[in-house]
Amino acid sequence: LIASLMDISRLEAGQPVGQQRPVNLQKLVTDAYEIEEPNFERRAVVLEQQLPDDLPPLYVEENVISRVLLNLFDNALKYSQDGGVVTVEGRAIDNGEVLISVSDRGAGIPKEYREIIFEKFRRIKSDTSSKGLGLGLAFCRLAVEAHGGRIWVDDAPGGGARFNITLPEAVAEPPDDADDGDALLATDPL
Numbered sequence: 001l002i003a004s005l006m007d008i009s010r011l012e013a014g015q016p017v018g019q020q021r022p023v024n025l026q027k028l029v030t031d032a033y034e035i036e037e038p039n040f041e042r043r044a045v046v047l048e049q050q051l052p053d054d055l056p057p058l059y060v061e062e063n064v065i066s067r068v069l070l071n072l073f074d075n076a077l078k079y080s081q082d083g084g085v086v087t088v089e090g091r092a093i094d095n096g097e098v099l100i101s102v103s104d105r106g107a108g109i110p111k112e113y114r115e116i117i118f119e120k121f122r123r124i125k126s127d128t129s130s131k132g133l134g135l136g137l138a139f140c141r142l143a144v145e146a147h148g149g150r151i152w153v154d155d156a157p158g159g160g161a162r163f164n165i166t167l168p169e170a171v172a173e174p175p176d177d178a179d180d181g182d183a184l185l186a187t188d189p190l
Contacts, residue, residue, distance in 0.1 A: 017064050017146045022057040022170035025090050025098065032069035036077065043082050047073070050089040058098055059170040064143045071136040072102040072163050079106030079161065087156075097149065097166040103156035114153050140165070 026049075033040070033047055040047060058065065069088075076086040087103045109117065118141040140163075144151045149166040156162035 012142060017061040017143065020059050020061050020147070023060055023062045023065070024057050025055055025100065026051055028058070028062065028066050028069055029088055031066045032073055035070055036073045039074070039077055040086075043077065043080070043084075045077055045080050045083070046085050048085050048087045050087065052091065055090050056092055056098065056169040056171070059168045060147055065147070065167065068140045068143050068165065069100075069102070071140050072165075075136060075163070076102050076104035076106075076161070080104045081106070092169060093166070096169055096171065098169050099164060099166050101162050101164045103160055103162040105156065105158060105160040108155055108159060109153050109161045117153065118151065 029049060029051065073086065073088075080086055084105050087101075089099075089101045089103075091099055093099050118137050141151050144165045144167065147167055149168065151163065151165045153161055153163050
């Protein structure tokens with residue numbers, strides 16, 4: 001709890017995220033799932049991955065975005081029925097970003113709550129026994145925005161909630177004449 005509050009305070013103060021570098025989305029998904037896997041198995045929920053092989057790497061601080069995915073997986077799991085499916089998807093979009101979506105097949109999130117759930121200590125009262133203080137999605141919003149991305153929630157196809165985030169992709173810049181021929185990685189200018 002204290003670490004989460006400190007991270008949120010640091011991000012709210014505008015402090016930058018740590019060292020950003022190219023990271024494969026599949027690695028981030030695998031890392032987050034390995035932490036949450038016992039909970040998926042206990043509830044017999046399957047993580048369905050729709051990540052194309054040719055997806056460009058992200059330009060992110062690996063630890064921070066791994067925690068974002070972990071929060072989104074945990075949230076989706078809380079609102080999934082036993083034996084259900086949580087889906088993670090990724091695709092490159094036209095503006096040099098990657099769109100990542102994590103969907104559950106739960107009750108979904110009413111439109112009037114879709115903005116406030118990203119505020120600290122805000123939760124939707126539900127019939128589920130899920131617990132939490134309302135810090136996870138606040139952290140996700142601040143972390144994604146600190147990377148220059150966006151986060152929002154809408155309806156998942158077939159019902160449930162779909163959390164969407166955009167993050168910058170790492171792109172290879174053409175080498176200049178003074179370079180030894182290796183491409184440099186940087187974010188695409190907006």
